[in-house]
Amino acid sequence: MNLYKRGLVVGKFCPLHQGHELLINRAQDASEELLVVSYTRPEFSGYEPARREGWLRAQFPQAHIVVLDDARLAALCAARGVPSRALPHNDDDGELHRHFMGWLCWTVLERPVDAVFTSEDYGSGFAQVLERHYASGPVAHVSVDQARTLVPVSGTVARQDPHAHGAFLSPIVRADFVTRVCVLGGESSGKTTLAAALAAHFETAWVAEYGRELWESQDGILVYDDLLKIGREQLRREAQALLAARRWLFCDTSPMTTYFYCVEMFGKAEQELAQLAEHGYDLVLLCAPDFPFIQDGTRRDEDFRARQHAWYQAELARRGIAFVDVSGSVDDRVGQVARLLVRGVD
Structure with a gap:
């Protein structure tokens, strides 16, 4: 039985690895609907939005997938009649990223969430910002394998050499390299x-x-x-x-x-x-x-x-x-x- 109406997972997915897939699967099992958002600024060579979107759609066809760069975000905003803004830089303050995602879910996508699933320590603060400013009710934070005990890999490590860490990549992702x-x-x-x-x-x-x-x-x-x-x-x-x-x-x-x-x-x-x-x-x-x-x-x-x-x-x-x-x-x-x-x- 689903615990949440709409769950949210956010990540770079550069590359999509099995730790990400564990997180998304857990979120999907617990949510009636799952929203997966991917963005990174700057982009990493070899991990362009179309490639990341292909991986996510292939692995999670039931989820609502949104992969952004500035051009895609501008087009999405134009289609919804919403003034656009630039994606936050990866090094920007976490609070800026949280408010950006709240604005994206509430104003642009019109998909407010009631649960955030992360493997990071920022998850609780993220859920609090969404609950206070971009939701009509409580927003839970669900932590999944934050210690990386089930899948001992990170995106940063896998990105340095996807071949050396191929055991942590699904075949469809590994094939792209x-x-x-x-x-x-x-x-x-x-x-x-x-x-x-x-x-x-x-x-x-x-x-x-x-x-x-x-x-x-x-x-x-x-x-x-x-x-x-x-x-x-x-x-x-x-x-x-x-x-x-x-x-x-x-x-x-x-x-x-x-x-x-x-x-x-x-x-x-x-x-x-x-x-x-x-x-x-x-x-x-x-x-x-x-x-x-x-x-x-x-x-x-x-x-x-x-x-x-x-x-x-x-x-x-x-x-x-x-x-x-x-x-x-x-x-x-x-x-x-x-x-x-x-x-x-x-």
């Missing part, structure tokens, strides 16, 4: 071998080429509609693999390759496939065609490989996508990429 590496190359240029070798080297996940899997399952026959299916499924599998990846995810090919084959085979491509081909990565590797060409029954010939490699070079340049050439043996290539990633190419 994974560096996605795409491996491209012509036929028989070693890209699949390299993707698998890099995943083994870094003890993380990799995404195999779905197009090849489908081609084999259909006895070497692909029709036009299959290419869009391949592009969609390739990205779906990438998204799934991100949830299990550790720091890096290695992707054997991308929808750009699917787009190439679609135009090569059928002379045209669906607009959606062309859009999928714009899918971005943090690092793109282009495998040199310096392996002996191996005909495994699925490939064209060495001339086609050279033409495909040239197409990648031209197309990546045309799209303004930076890429790194990798060459030599598998060990040579793994070493080249490892040095890049350790230096922080992300």
Whole structure:
């Protein structure tokens, strides 16, 4: 049975970690309605409002989520016909933050609360300010794991290195900090071998080429509609693999390759496939065609490989996508990429 009509949780959520999730879950269980507000001034790079909002909405779809920066607050005030104000600075006095939140709930959102849930020592004073100035009745303060015994992490610590503290982040949050590496190359240029070798080297996940899997399952026959299916499924599998990846995810090919084959085979491509081909990565590797060409029954010939490699070079340049050439043996290539990633190419 809910103890409160409307609960409130406020935080930066930079990043959203399991301590925050414990707090929000407790508040949600105790409230008929839950309001979750996130703001920070200044913003932290990599923790933009849209990203934080995505995490909160994914994890707490039943809550009323409000993620603010100055522009979002101004737009919200304009829609309600309320004069706007600037967000408080993180270093401003706590009393200013309390009155800001009271004004936001009472005047802008028209959602006064009767309970505040925090893991901080300011909670009681926060509830008192709301009760005195921005509520029509009592406002309770509910403290949740203030000593950090259940979830021993803070946002400040997790923000310093989200990978090192990944155990305290839900998969959907952790996935946003994974560096996605795409491996491209012509036929028989070693890209699949390299993707698998890099995943083994870094003890993380990799995404195999779905197009090849489908081609084999259909006895070497692909029709036009299959290419869009391949592009969609390739990205779906990438998204799934991100949830299990550790720091890096290695992707054997991308929808750009699917787009190439679609135009090569059928002379045209669906607009959606062309859009999928714009899918971005943090690092793109282009495998040199310096392996002996191996005909495994699925490939064209060495001339086609050279033409495909040239197409990648031209197309990546045309799209303004930076890429790194990798060459030599598998060990040579793994070493080249490892040095890049350790230096922080992300």
